[in-house]
Amino acid sequence: MNLMDPRQAYLAVVAFLDCHWEQHPVPGDFGDFCDMCDYVPGLGTRDPAMWTDWLAWAKKVQTGELVPRNTGRRGALTAEMIQPLDPEQAYLAMFAFIEEYWNVVSRPAEIGDLLGRMRYTPGAGTADPEMWKRWLAAVEKVQADR
Amino acid sequence: MRNGMSVVLMAVAMAACHPRYVPLDERGVGGSGGLDSIRARVLACIAARDYDQAREYLKLAANMAEDEQARFEQMISAAERGLVPFLEKALPHIFKADPGHFAEDTAEARELIQTTVTEANFVGVSSRGNLVYARLLETGKQIWVWVREGTIREGGYNDQPWSVESLLRGSR
Numbered sequence: 001m002n003l004m005d006p007r008q009a010y011l012a013v014v015a016f017l018d019c020h021w022e023q024h025p026v027p028g029d030f031g032d033f034c035d036m037c038d039y040v041p042g043l044g045t046r047d048p049a050m051w052t053d054w055l056a057w058a059k060k061v062q063t064g065e066l067v068p069r070n071t072g073r074r075g076a077l078t079a080e081m082i083q084p085l086d087p088e089q090a091y092l093a094m095f096a097f098i099e100e101y102w103n104v105v106s107r108p109a110e111i112g113d114l115l116g117r118m119r120y121t122p123g124a125g126t127a128d129p130e131m132w133k134r135w136l137a138a139v140e141k142v143q144a145d146r
Numbered sequence: 147m148r149n150g151m152s153v154v155l156m157a158v159a160m161a162a163c164h165p166r167y168v169p170l171d172e173r174g175v176g177g178s179g180g181l182d183s184i185r186a187r188v189l190a191c192i193a194a195r196d197y198d199q200a201r202e203y204l205k206l207a208a209n210m211a212e213d214e215q216a217r218f219e220q221m222i223s224a225a226e227r228g229l230v231p232f233l234e235k236a237l238p239h240i241f242k243a244d245p246g247h248f249a250e251d252t253a254e255a256r257e258l259i260q261t262t263v264t265e266a267n268f269v270g271v272s273s274r275g276n277l278v279y280a281r282l283l284e285t286g287k288q289i290w291v292w293v294r295e296g297t298i299r300e301g302g303y304n305d306q307p308w309s310v311e312s313l314l315r316g317s318r
Contacts, residue, residue, distance in 0.1 A: 021274070027275025027294060031274030031276075032300065040312045046313075047246060047302065048245040048247075048302065049242070049244040049247055052245050069242065070242040070244060071243055074244050104238050108235075
């Protein structure tokens, strides 16, 4: 699979979240998170901070340096600062991006369950193999739409 | 079962509000223990809709920081006016120094968000079940708020206003 720029990788994240939502489309903590992450072409994420949170974690996976939240510094991040990501890097960034939100909002069980299934071990894959399949399907979809 | 639990919770809240349950040694004393007790009592009074008593307790919090006192006063006033309250666990996400969010949890920021939740500002229901509200400020900023199950789950602002369609529709 090809490398993805940060925007393409983010669209794959949204496609992955959508797929999970469609399995169980009941309003709740996970639905709230999906609403925040939605991407409106030409405008950005419905919660503007989600885009810069994503960039912060994509950068962290690539450089090891995390621009901390709630400091006013994430607003300076742009897609141009981030190198293209391969699917594994993007997956790791997505996991950390979701996990950060989960921690901030007092660890809701619904999102915690998803993270448990998503946990990734290099060489062994995801705790629930279905998660990796869904991720690759999301990446393929975004790359096909390019 | 649910009704029974509501009755018990209401009774606990009312009991906490009743003056005879205020130990004298906690009145107006310094230290976080006294303040924590007052905070809990003010919140319990708000839950029990005893706003006068909530204000009485707040008067005892002489050593509470001014901005926190203002926030509590706004909470009492907002509840009195029937404004939709915040979901407590969403507060660290709503108030933060990141794009599109109010950097600090202040009385003014709470007021801007809570007073946006009116029938006149109702935009529609998101695909994930959140009631979406939005309004334009004179500064040109657009305040947006999401409500679900009677509490505010999310809120912030757009520097450039989004259309109704964009406020409701995401990437799908």
